[in-house]
Amino acid sequence: MSTAAAPRGAAPRGAAALRTDDPAVRPEPTGTVKKLGGLAGWVDDRTGVAKGAGHMLKKVFPDHWSFMLGEIAMYSMIICLLTGVFLTFWFVPSMGEVPYDGSYIPLQGVQMSEAYKTTLDISFDIRGGLLIRQIHHWAALMFVVAVMVHMFRVFFTGAFRKPREINWVIGTVLSLLSIVEGFAGYSLPDDLLSGTGIRAAEGFMQSIPIVGSYVAYFLFGGPFPGEAIIPRFYTAHVLIIPAILIGLFTAHLLLVMVHKHTQYPGPGRTNSNVVGFPLMPVYMAKAGGFFFIVFGAIALVSALFTINPIWAYGPYDPSPVTAGSQPDWYMLFADGGLRLLPGWLEIPIFKWTLSLNVAIGALLLIPVMYTLIGIYPFLEAWVTGDKREHHLLDRPRNAPVRTALGAAFIAEYFVLAMAGVNDILAIKFHLAINSITRALQLLFFVLPVIVFWVTKRLCLSLQRADRNLVLHGRETGNIYRSADGEFTEIHEPLDPYRRWTLVQHEVGTPLALGSTKDANGVESPLSKKARRRARWSQFYFRDSVAPVTPAELAAAHHHGEHDALPSAESATHVGPSEH
Amino acid sequence: MSEHGTTHDEVSRAATGTLPQRFDDPGLPPHVPRQADHDESAAKRAERQVAVMFGLSIVSTVAFLVAYFAVDQRSTVFFPGIGSTNAYHLVLGVTLALSLLMIGLGAVHWAKTLMPDHEVVEERHPLRSSDEDREHAVATILDGGDAAQLPRRNMIKYSLGGALGLFSLPLVLQVAGSLGPTNVSELAETLWDIPTEGKHAGKPIRLMRDPQNTPIKAEEVAIGSVFHVLPESLDWHKEENVEAGRAEWKGVLDEKAKAAVILVRLDPKDFVSTKARDWGYQGIVAYSKICTHVGCPVGLYEQKTHNLLCPCHQSTFDVTRDCEVVFGPAKRALPQLKITVDADGYLVAPEGFKEPVGPSYWER
Amino acid sequence: MNALAARRRHPAAITVLLLLGLILTGAAYSLLAPKQAQAALASEDQVAAGKSLFLANCASCHGLNAQGTLSGPSLIGVGAASVDFQVSTGRMPAAGTGVQVARGVAKFDEEATAAMAAYVASLGQGPAIPEEAVTSGQGADLARGGEIFRVNCAMCHNFAGAGGALTWGKYAPALKDVTGRQIYEAMVTGPANMPKFTDTNISPEDKNNVIGFLKAIETQPQQGGYHLGNLGPSSEGLFAWVFALGLLIGAAVWLGSKAA
Secondary structure, eight states, X not given: OOEESSOOOSOTTOTHHHHXXXXXXXXXXXXXXXXXXXXXXXXXXXXXXXXXXXXXXXXXEOOOGGGGHHHHHHHHHHHHHHHHHHHHTTOOOOOOEEEOOSSOGGGTTOEEEHHHHHHHHHHHTSTTHHHHHHHHHHHHHHHHHHHHHHHHHHHHTTTTSTTOHHHHHHHHHHHHHHHHHHHHHHHTTOBHHHHHHHHHHHHHHHTSTTTHHHHHHHHHTSSSSTTTHHHHHHHIIIIIHHHHHHHHHHHHHHHHHHHOOOBOOBTTBOTTEEEEEEIIIIIHHHHHHHHHHHHHHHHHHHHHBOOOOHHHHOBOOSSOOOSSOOOOGGGHHHHHHHHHSOGGGXXXXXXXXXXXXXXXXXXXXXXXXXXXXXXXXXXXXXXXXOOSOOOBOOOGGXXXXXXXXXXXXXXXXXXXXXXXXXXXXXXXXXXXXXXXXXXXXXXXXXXXXXXHHHHHHHHHHHHHHHHHHHHHOEEEEEEEEOTTSOEEEEEEOOOHHHHHHHHOOOOOOOOOOOOSBOTTSOBOHHHHHHHHHHHHHHHHHTTOOOOXXXXXXXXXXXXXXXXXXXXTGGGTTOSOSOO | OOOOOOOXXXXXXXXXXXXXXXXOOOOSOOOOOOHHHXXXXXXXXXXXXXXXXXXXXXXXXXXXXXXXXXXXXXXXXXXXXXXXEEHHHHHHHHHHHHHHHHHHHHHHHHHHHTSOOOOEEEEOOOSXXXXXXXXXXXXXXXXXXXXXXXXXXXXXXXXXXXXXXXXXXXXXXXXXXXXXXXXXXXXXXXXXXXXXXXXXXXXOEEEEETTTOOBOBGGGOOTTBEEEEEETHHHHHHHHHHHTTSOTTTTHHHHHHHHOEEEEEOOGGGOSOHHHHHTSBTTEEEEEOBOSSSOOXXXXXXXXXXXXXXXXXXXXXXXXXXXXXXXXXXXSOOOEEOOEEOTTSBEEESSOOXXXXXXXXXXX | OOHHHHTTTSTTHHHHXXXXXXXXXXXXXXHHHHHHHHHHSOOHHHHHHHHHHHHHHTHHHHOTTSOOBTTBOOOTTSHHHHHHHHHHTTOSSOSSXXXXXXXXXXOSOHHHXXXXXXXXXXXXXXXXXXXXXXXXXXXXXXXXXXXXXXXXXXXXXXXXXXXXXXXXXXXEOOOTTOOHHHHHHHHHHOOTTOOBOOTTTSOHHHHHHHHHHHHHHHHSOBSSSBOGGGOTHHHHHHHIIIIIXXXXXXXXXXXXXXXX
């Protein structure tokens, strides 16, 4: 079933030997190896684990830096789990008020909650406690960053297509849970900044129509802030959400195993194989080593850069507040949404109040956004009508509309996140908050459209550049002058391996726009639906650029370098005719 | 969907017009050996590099252990680019980071230079089960149902459905029924409401400086100045706590979260709204500091523009116009607290807020 | 790091510091109290010198008699503290009008500043330049200073005095590298849109506590490495995206590349 990827070279220890189960002559195990073998035998006698382990250890993973983004997320999560355990030994999730008696002088004697006090103790009086706290927080930020960048990679390469839609949905839920987990953790120290965040969260709950005040009272155990919210956040942060996170994450990984990893297109890489390195030993060393690199890098950042200096914020108190009150970065977009919403969205209805100015940003934005993300694979499959399995990734330029949609989403997210830091932008760039807010309100509607258009054009240009590269070859930079004085740059034709990457993709064809009338000339709702789908399909596939065909290349060679070559425009819609 | 031609000589085929629709996959490119594959000294060098990295990790780990005990927790050190910083934290962090990083870098370097770098091909198989397997699975389920006599035993079927449908209710009720009190009408009450019973019944409530907790005389409030204010009744609340044997601070933050007030003095000429002026005392006016958007303290007072700005979402309120919203996502004006002076010249609130303070909610 | 700095967190340090503060306050008071009378009674020479400086540098905006014009407010009754603050922080004389005059390099030496302050003080009653005893931050109760700072100042100037934005391009400046005297003067005079915090609102002693707190957080060593500008989570997020993610992606690219 598996073959050597290449003729065996000089190295006799080629990886091919690992997959062809030759009865290689091995020396009799001795010493430690023998003892390990004995232990493994003991375990296998009782579990039969060797049957699957042999196969598992030979599993092939393709090598690409962007495939490590998910691993950064996974490792950051593990680092959070490890350091989180440490923090639970000293953190007391209590909102009971105590005077501070620890070693940080500017707070000595100040009344504060026990949660805040014990966080100060971890920071100043537990040896290495501040380091662990900072690793925990930096790793948490990196977890959410890596989850998001990983999702970008999966989205832009089309890795979410069949059969991986379930895993995309699981990943979407994981992403949502990661920011909820982050917000809960950020709130635990009960410092002035995070307390202001909880204060706002209470305002969000109150904006729920009809039952808002009850929801707030239920969750806070009475009026804000009460004494219940930190203990409840604590249970969520260390128990409920991590349990769900780990469960879903395990399912996520299992599905990756079942599906086998996707791979970028390239010579020898097909939709029915996976080319890469075996888990044992190469990936074991690389992935295992990468865990230590991620952990080490985060430890280094934590050693050198302060994060969340809760001692500087002071204890939570509902009366004071600090300039630049922001949530952690992953909540900025939601906070930004609240800053952009106009006040007139609060509507009095008889004697009641409907606070849409809060509810849209605080209650609707996140569910709507994550629903859209979660259903995207199904929407795209409906538009393209594509029901095949895809294991070969798209180069983002080869799916211009998808790439442009993704870029437009990022632009929208960016506008909201920038709105979340409008006061910081104002002070750092000497602008007026009011002007920034107005500009971002406009950009919220305009920027995604511009970004969509620009990205799509960029993708199409890149595709045409690919065509030109295949047709003309690589510019060598060597310029020759002919006898009659003409300058010519020597172009070197691409070798078949490089060329394949540029010509391997297929171009889909849009569904035809049918008539809205059925055979009897009656308006048919069914065909109306089909037309709507066809219109979306047109939108998705319009302007697509087909890869160079052998005939075009031959023609280009035949005509020579100076004659007009088939332009990219003329190649439009030259895709394979049947689906 | 696409055809795969099998061409060898594209140009000659072009001449005859029999070129395929698409190019062929040329297959995996030939393997390019690394230095360490054919040069034993390069391999040896790579081995040494890996060993040095692992060795550095060991050294860093030992350094961490030593520093943990040897370095003073309070000592500081000047670090270029960072400035004066806690040495203990820095040394622990850097040694821990190196101890981890060197293991990772060593392992990856080992994998890259010495482990096989021939790419391996593994075939994929369609994920879908075969039709027989699917049928078998369906048959097993149906047979199981039949064997359990599910289709025939309707009483069991319906009663089981009912039991399974209901069993979680006690658990849900247990949580939902015990969560939080429902006396949400409290949201409309603050400590500025004049007590109707007890030893302070009917007494106007003094405005106290936050956090000094001292009463304020009207003449102490200069034009253009701002006072952050809490009600005198917060002390009464603490006293009651102590008398009732509760913790002194019980509920104090809950009350502060509704009662925080900001007090400013304007030149009476500057008021646009006469109500704002009339509810104040000689140009001194008091407003709830809790934002009507989501509840952050609106503390940023600009004494020349008379604007109050919320640092959370930038709602801006105009003090001269009853603190109506002039910018930002809030809709409602900040509630004003009516004030006057008592016999001793101290500022007091003779009555509580006329409307609920803080963020909007449905039944407010 | 010197021996004194190393012992700053010794349990006895606070006691020693308090004692030292008390002694210094007492000493400073005994030294400065009589001087106050002298300061108040600025010599006529000083006032005259201040007037000529005023006419040369300030009168174009504030009017020949400091009565104010369309381009500058009246200075009658603003007091010596206001002049000292505006001139010593380099805000005045202002180069041009804008939303808010920014801090700059002081254009006059102490003597000239004092002369102008004396001249303006002679025009009408206003806050005087505060005494060293209440502006040095010596002997401050840091915890109380911190509490007052968080309630009265942090909403504009940020939790660490890093500054913050106000409406329409106005801002509360950072409180780094300013003297205790300037902080005090800003509180009593309320420059630009800052409200006044007169001595009847926050007592001189509490102002000194605030100054002591600010000086303490400015000079204390960082606890967990570089503070990233003390801007809260937004700079941390930017750092995570740019630097930390860059570092990890760099490692991933190296890991995925073929060895030579």
